[in-house]
Amino acid sequence: MPMRSTIRLALAGVGLMAAAGAVAAEEIVLKVHHFLPPPSTAHAKFITPWCEKINKESAGRLKCQIYPAMQLGGTPPQLIDQVRDGVADIVWTLPGYTAGRFPAVEAFELPFMTRTAQGASRALWEYVRANKLDQSEFKDVHPILFHVHDEGHLHLRKGPIRTLADFKGLKLRAPTRQTNKLLAALGATPVGMPVPQVSEALSKGVIDGAMLPWEVVPAVKVQELVKYHSETDPASRALYTTAFIFAMNRAKYDSLPPELKKVIDANGGAEASAWVGKIWDDSAPAARNLAVKRGNQFNTIPAAELKNWERAGQAVYDSWIKEVSARGHDGKALLRSARELIDKYDTK
Template sequence: MTSPAFVRTLLAAITLTACASAAWSQEVVLKVAHFLPPGSTAHAKFITPWCDKINKESAGKLKCQIYPAMQLGGTPPQLIDQARDGIADIVWTLPGYSAGRFPAVEAFELPFMTKTAEGSSRALWEYVQVNKLDQTEFKDVHPILFHVHDKGQLHLVKGPIKAMVDFKGLKLRAPTRQTNKFLAALGATPVGMPVPQVSDALSKGVIDGAMLPWEVVPSVKVQELVKFHSESDPNSRAMYTTAFIFAMNKAKYDSLSPELKKVIDANSGAEASAWVGKVWDQSATGARKLAADRGNQFNTIGLDELRKWEQAGQVVVDSWVNEVTAKGFDGKALLKSAHDLIQKYDPQ
């Protein structure tokens, strides 16, 4: 005769199995928000393919509803909090849009650090893990991947920049605190603003040019608003780059079944970060061609001149080391960690 205890245990096991099966079979729609238009590289070549991939690998159980161009409301600097608070389930944004809030990750935004977006994106993911920034700076969200963009260049209205003296008197857009400081060190007047504001600022003469990677130029039509493009020597490291995060609401991630978590995890991490970086590297050529086809003028800043810029930018590096050290990090150790990992994946 079967004991009542055995029956209760059996029923409990059946219930748990049924619940697990129901959780796996239930469709989950993820609200994914970002700040660029649907035609942007981020939307068309990264976020949409990523969403398609998790949909396929989950047998249709994970679906995305993508909200480009801040369609959920708010401003680009608020995206990280939208992920934290559950307004969006996943966001793509720049930690640097929240000035001073994520100082340790800014190591990758210092002058002349990175070379390719693919190698440095892999390095950035590892940097976050090795230095446990996912448990400190990014503890309020579930990071899916980190990446950087292709080399930042100078896009100008009135004339090219060939030497450091040419920065004097120019009002130039910069995306983050570190690039603002770098432009000031070079002699320009930095004007900080998110990418969506750049076109309007250029057309109204608020700024004389902008620091931008080629990838994002077409999405805000910068090639139609400037006539000059000053690029760093191809053999140099980037004048600057910017760190990005693709992050998920922690409660939303935790609510997924183990099977669906595995799908998200399989599309997260170092490989996913490197893939997105490669997308940015590959996008630069086509974006640059759009400017060339308009007859815009290009000049290359040589290595000797760039060394002068790097020397001028050392004050930015020193300031960052001191600042993060004052906030409880080991600034020198973080800087060495960033350099070593970039060199590991992007040797020169």
């Protein structure tokens, strides 16, 4: 073969190798969608750092394009379908925003179950895996992690709640089906709505107050719209919490090369779930302090009074067990599983 042809072939081979290397190292941009503004804890302290971490650990091959505050369109309840359908590659949302669609995971949203977000988030991940919910309720997406928020409290416009009787006649916002049922059992009129709607509903007097964790209060400026904060005895289990999912489009995950799947996997699971829960726990004191600085009024519902609330809320447990059992689960076994895992990981 002439020398010139040999050189051409060698150069062509080098070019093909370079092109193959470029394809192998091609940057993959992941569209990440969620419903809160950029200053929120979720955006600033969880999603952004998580994206920076996978970018570093993938040597720049994985990059996030984050769309906060529903910038890709739609409403918060539509996020889970957006990730299923590939509108977004990753979403952060509440399964409970789609009422009744993920009933088994609602065990963690039953009243008086959890103590800390860190421990309960690890327990939630283990609960999903132990009961194979990732293969049933969440089979259409790839769960990266699950978590819950810090203790939920009552934030009110007109006056505090001190006893069970004080709920009567109040229109109170609740985030999920189980919290709606709890408020009804306690004597209030529940008004279900996603977090982004709370500020307007309070300012227009549509609701008298809201069930919220401290973490999210500054993001929607609730401390500026209410004057009273009724908190439960800190030694007792939380009045309620809410389950969240950070999920990836299944086809997008499956399309990743093995080394990039490992990066996603290394930043998900039980440890990552607990890490996010701790972010929520750690954010609560500073958020609460904003309400203190405004001169808002606080009261603590003692453990003895909370016993009355627990008795009133027993019907919520009974209803949930009946419903999930009718859908093919063993409701009592699921509740027992949730409680055992919470007791194992969630201590104060």
